[in-house]
Amino acid sequence: MFGVTIGAPFNGVLADRYGRKMTVAVGFVAYSALAIGSCWIPNLSALLLSRFLMGAVDPTILKTGYILGMEVADPKWRTHIGIALFLPWALSLMAWGGFAYLVREWRMLQLTVSLLCLAFLPTLWFMDESPRWLAVRGQHRRALRVLQRAARWNGVALPPEDELLLLLKDGVKDEAMVRPHQDARAHTARGWFRRRLDEAFILFRTPRLRTITLSLYTNYLLVGAVYFGLSLSGGDLSSDPFLYMVLTGVVELPAYTLVIPLVARYGRRAPVVAFFFLTAAALLVLPFVPAGSMVLALIGKMSIASAFQVLDLYSSELFPTEVRTRGMSTAHVMSRVGSTCSPYIIDYLGPLYPWAPSAVFGAASVLAGLATLALPETLHVALPDTIEHLEEREIRTRRLAWLM
Template sequence: MCDNEIIDMSSASLLENCDECGDQNVKNKRKSNGQTPIIIVGSKAPLSDIEDFEDGMTTPSSPVGAAGDKEKQQQPQTEKTSSDPISQSIGNFGRWQFLLTFLLSLVNFPCTFHIFSPTFEGASRDFWCARPEGFRDLPVDLWKNLSGIFSVVSDGKVKYDPCTIKDMPLPIHNYTDVSVTFSNESVPRKKCLHWEYDSSGFGETIISEWDLVCENQQLNNLAEMMFLLGVAVGGLASGFFSDRLGRKKTLMVSLLLQIVLGLGIAFAPLLSVYLVLRALLGFVCVSVVFSGFVLCMELVGGKWLTISGVSYLFPLPIAYIVISGIAYYIKDWRNLQIAITVPAVPFLALWWILPESPRWLLTMGRVEETFEVLEEAARVNKITLPANTHKLLKQSISKVESTEAPKVGLGDLFRTPRIRKISLVLYIVWFSVYLIYYGVVLNLSSLGGNIYINSIISGAVEFPAIAISIVFLLKMGRRWPLCLTIVGAGLACLLTVLVPEENFNWLTITFAMIGKFCISSSNVVMPVYTAELFPTIMRNLGVGSSNVPAGVALMLVPYLWNLADMSAKMPMAVLGTCGVIGGAAVLLLPETDNLADTLNDIE
């Protein structure tokens, strides 16, 4: 009989681990290299390198008091368990871990607010060339008929051109003369320089304040792209700062900068200042999310790596719903910006609540500080630390130093045929998932219908998508769930193309929300699968490099709906095609049973 059993998190199966079983490949499968992968937002629940997926399951996951602690200390310890002194000392999950991971998940609220804010702050609406002095009391429809330029579009409808106006001599006192004299097509025209906006659905927006219409229309897309550019760059850089400064410091500094930049945007006097501040805000927002996520993952062990990592993302859909309610009552974009920034202020108190990551402290060789954190965790979890905790911590440092992973470079991602295939296919998958996810989330106003209701529905469908992803990760593997959810999202987007434009907008939104449900699940499974596919020596590099095509997708999202000028169905058709291609590409990847340490293990 085997002495111990370890839960294999990649297949959720029980593997025997003992010398009598003769399975030396299971015992001591891997050694941690002490690094933490860089994860992108939305980055949903990747597993840290500092622990294997099976890690910590040889110890009780819940403290049971002093008697239980004595029994636990008397249990024979596998070598794998001794390589994880954190979980061995305080357990995989308890009251301490629950309280801290819950608080950390809440920092997602202000970050999600800022990501989603352009949906309301830059909402498109009806506009027309401004009425000159003396025409201010003229009804808008009459003014359009008198001064506007109209054309017949492909579907036979008459379209008003708000960017051009008839070149009428002013002042004019007889409206009848205007309509008769200037109704001929030969009337000279001129570009409109000032506009008026429909204020029935929104108050002042960045579009109406800075006239981001007609020739300046692309500046609105640029404003959104600047934030997403900051997200893409911040996704690559946040791991660097977090590994060197610590998780807590990176989180708190980023949180403070988020508040300062968020308030600065609300008072931006110029569009250029707004663009720069939005880019910086995107950088620090993703740093808040990533450093909080890494700290969350480094407080738990065993199967709770997956559960806590996914649960960390539950505030996202709630935030979508909350900001919809805030934006419904606060119409002016500057006041809305203040309203979504201020809720982050109470989180500054986390400086006195959150500990530094004990795993990061240990990799830095700071044994005494690690021990202090473990003492506090044991007190809250109502357990007693093992008597040899100090010894285990020091042994862990010696082991990490003696087994330090060799340096790898970008070229190693393409050095062998198998790892090259994995890298290239994952780039396609990450690009597809991010393009579809943010293409739907950030363009809800382009789908038609009520933008507030669409946003609430979008948030609501993400709840079950995140929850079901936990089941996928624990019970059903990675490859087929990821393939089917991406393809499902693509097919749902393609089905919107078949919906007639008249009187069937509800059906378009239904298919779009089905696509949102599927791609939300993909967005959770994908980073976990990616972290498992790369060997330990290059897992940071592999996950980080996958952020590059994801960042490209993020920067393309604001311009996606420009394709609607060619055809109203074109944007969703592009998303659907990417979904089918990205989902099919997943089938080129292997299923993950065990984590690999080296390239030789992959080959």
């Protein structure tokens, strides 16, 4: 978890600067090597270092890959893809319970699951760069080639090349136009420092983006604590940790399937708030119903997993393309800060006050639901490409609200 916390911000900067495809490809090769190589590590210190490095590389695959999928998705299928992309996570949780039950020696268990990474490597050859990212970076010709290749695969006719280039350039800043000014300013130490400072705080640059960033940071911090708190509670809530692991995967299946029509019809904000409050209700009642503690915990796990996945879709639509990977990666950091805290809540607070972990996680779910209310709805709204687009949309929305 600490490795993810350190690696996620760097992943955001790399993916926004060098592209989604490059970051995913390099990250996955590094992750595969670390995962397989750690099976032969001779001592605990080296193993912990390896796990830290795997955590640091993890966001390059999980978050950047998700964003790449969302940026190339057809808008009418974005809701379905944004939720269903995490269906393998639930299946993997179920598989982990089975693998761990059958393979008790940890090195063989690690090797068994890590070899699956090799099946993904050939797909890197067929992966294209995000045309949205290319357009925002001013690489319109490369974006055009990606779109033309996608059109051939899908049997779709595109507008004439010149017209399509104009569409790509329209409303999207051209990095080539601003680069000379930036380079001239970078010749001075003061200019270089100011650029680095602006880049570090880019997610807080404008009022709308600042509100989105702070609200999502709060959400991810709390949802990470609750989700992983329930995931790591198998020893306290069930006498069979293998069965509990499988069941946590089973109850997450609805979180990646049945919520799709719900989110497609009612939007993102209302379902996220409802799932957070459902989680809070299940966890706050849990200490008073000892006989049904496992059932209530699984209900809480299902609803918090639903909130988590809708939140990923929601945040990918809220952050502009210009800073989408950076925004989601730093939000991912906050979720890992929360998940790092959750074992301490369970292991240190639980033995003193058995009801306390459920109460803390339930209260956190309520706060997360309230924080979501500050976010705008994104259903049927085009993805913003730049920070300027985001702020202009907010101004237009306020004007319309004032006129009505």
